[in-house]
Amino acid sequence: MTQLAHRRxxxxxGTSGIGLAIARQLRAAGLEVVVCGRDxxxxxxxxxxxxxxxxxxxxxxxxxxxxxxxxxTVDELGGLDLxxxxxxxxxxxxxxxxxxxxxxxxAREIEVDLVAPLHLAGLAVPALSxxxxxxxxxxVTSVLAVAPxxxxxxxxxxxAGLRSACGSLRAQLSPLGIDVVELIPPVVDTxxxxxxxxxxxxxxxxxxxLVAGLQGxxxxxxxxxxxxxxxxxxxxxxxxxxxxxxxx
Numbered sequence: 001m002t003q004l005a006h007r008r009x010x011x012x013x014g015t016s017g018i019g020l021a022i023a024r025q026l027r028a029a030g031l032e033v034v035v036c037g038r039d040x041x042x043x044x045x046x047x048x049x050x051x052x053x054x055x056x057x058x059x060x061x062x063x064x065x066x067x068x069x070x071x072x073t074v075d076e077l078g079g080l081d082l083x084x085x086x087x088x089x090x091x092x093x094x095x096x097x098x099x100x101x102x103x104x105x106x107a108r109e110i111e112v113d114l115v116a117p118l119h120l121a122g123l124a125v126p127a128l129s130x131x132x133x134x135x136x137x138x139x140v141t142s143v144l145a146v147a148p149x150x151x152x153x154x155x156x157x158x159x160a161g162l163r164s165a166c167g168s169l170r171a172q173l174s175p176l177g178i179d180v181v182e183l184i185p186p187v188v189d190t191x192x193x194x195x196x197x198x199x200x201x202x203x204x205x206x207x208x209x210l211v212a213g214l215q216g217x218x219x220x221x222x223x224x225x226x227x228x229x230x231x232x233x234x235x236x237x238x239x240x241x242x243x244x245x246x247x248x
Contacts, residue, residue: 004214005133008077009033013087015046018188021203022084024050025211034073060087060116061108070123080127084138085117092151106154113158129176136179139166143229149247179217183210186225
């Protein structure tokens with residue numbers, strides 16, 4: 001198993017899918033790991049599934065719970081070396097016929113997908129900058145950050161915002177010894193992609209790529225088909241956009 005210089009990690013959205021696979025891989029690499037999730041039952045299932053995993057219940061759509069999560073994690077682990085901002089929601093919305101609660105749904109999607117990861121990163125900076133070795137913030141973005149699909153404008157916009165923020169924060173935080181990493185998965189077999197008629201990769205593939213990328217201190221980790229999609233976007237952006245815009 002690849003060993004990492006990091007020793008203490010927080011993984012948001014870590015009770016299932018990509019987040020749980022990352023948490024499992026980080027534990028196997030020797031890290032102390034805290035995960036969070038909204039559902040107490042799913043959190044307990046995750047803790048039962050991964051020996052030594054720790055966790056807190058938190059709704060990242062609320063600023064006070066984000067503040068409490070960072071404080072509780074630092075207290076639990078005695079510090080923090082790695083934040084993996086993975087939690088996200090995605091809603092398929094027809095903006096030509098929006099539902100009555102459209103505004104509330106839109107606000108929550110942007111809050112969870114964009115505001116929360118950035119806020120958590122800012123809250124974690126004091127602990128990360130005090131880490132004795134390398135410290136990292138990982139933002140999980142998407143190919144949809146560069147080539148959106150029609151049915152999820154808020155999700156695509158949030159991921160594009162995170163992608164842009166990676167560059168800004170990398171410049172700001174590098175002098176503090178904090179690496180800012182963008183993790184770009186392909187379509188992964190998770191609850192979010194259930195029912196989609198697309199080729200999917202297992203979450204473990206993404207977790208493996210992240211651990212290898214962290215070991216090499218790579219600023220951007222594109223996994224599988226996401227790597228090919230980004231190359232295609234450089235060569236023929238209109239072609240990739242045309243391929244993705246109508247996806248479910």
